[in-house]
Each structure stands twice: as structure tokens, then as C-alpha cells.
Amino acid sequence: MDHLELARTNLRRASERASGPVHTQLDSLLSGIGSEDERDTTRDGSDSTVDRIAEVRDKLESLEGEIEDPETQSSVDDASEHLREYMEEHPHGE
Numbered sequence: 001m002d003h004l005e006l007a008r009t010n011l012r013r014a015s016e017r018a019s020g021p022v023h024t025q026l027d028s029l030l031s032g033i034g035s036e037d038e039r040d041t042t043r044d045g046s047d048s049t050v051d052r053i054a055e056v057r058d059k060l061e062s063l064e065g066e067i068e069d070p071e072t073q074s075s076v077d078d079a080s081e082h083l084r085e086y087m088e089e090h091p092h093g094e
Contacts, residue, residue, distance in 0.1 A: 003086035004053075007079040008033050014067075014075035022066050025059070026076070032056050033083075050090055057083040 001009070008030060015026040033056055060080045067073045 003082040003089065004033060007082035007086070010075045010079035010082065014072045014079065017069055017072040017075070018067070022063060022072075025063060029056050029059055050087055053083050053087055057087070 011026055011030040011033065015023055015030060018026055032052065057080050060076055060083070063076060064073070067076060
């Protein structure tokens with residue numbers, strides 16, 4: 001599995017455990033990662049994918065204080081780490 005798929009798996013797991021606004025935000029971020037696979041990077045540019053992944057990762061990190069369940073937080077942390085690894089492997093869309 002690639003890092004985006006692993007991040008999606010972890011976000012799905014976190015979303016299933018979360019409730020309320022956190023659940024809604026995780027679902028939205030999950031959709032954002034999913035849409036990156038469907039984008040036409042030849043038209044949009046591969047840098048835009050990396051920028052979008054960085055944006056999702058920043059939003060995940062901003063949720064840290066809102067997540068009360070340790071297992072949910074662990075899944076979010078794992079997803080964030082996979083997104084970081086994806087960005088390292090694709091600097092500026094390479």
C-alpha cells in the first residue's frame with residue numbers, strides 16, 4: 001500500500017470511532033485525500049496534489065486538541081505520518 005492509501009485507512013478508522021464535529025471533519029479530510037487519486041495532475045500540476053496533501057495534514061494536526069479518544073488520536077497521528085512520508089517522497093510533485 002502506498003502512503004495515501006495507508007493514510008486513508010487510518011482516517012477511516014479514526015472517523016468510525018469519532019463523533020460530532022470531529023467525525024464530520026475527518027470525513028471531509030478523508031474525501032480530500034480520496035479526490036487526489038482522481039485528479040488530472042497533467043492539467044492541475046503535481047505540485048497542487050502535494051499542496052493539497054500538506055493542507056490536509058495541517059488540518060489533521062489542528063484537530064489534536066479536539067480528539068478525546070486515544071485510539072482515534074493514534075489513528076489520526078498515523079494518518080498524518082503517512083501524509084508526511086508521502087510529501088517527502090514527492091517533493092514539489094516529483
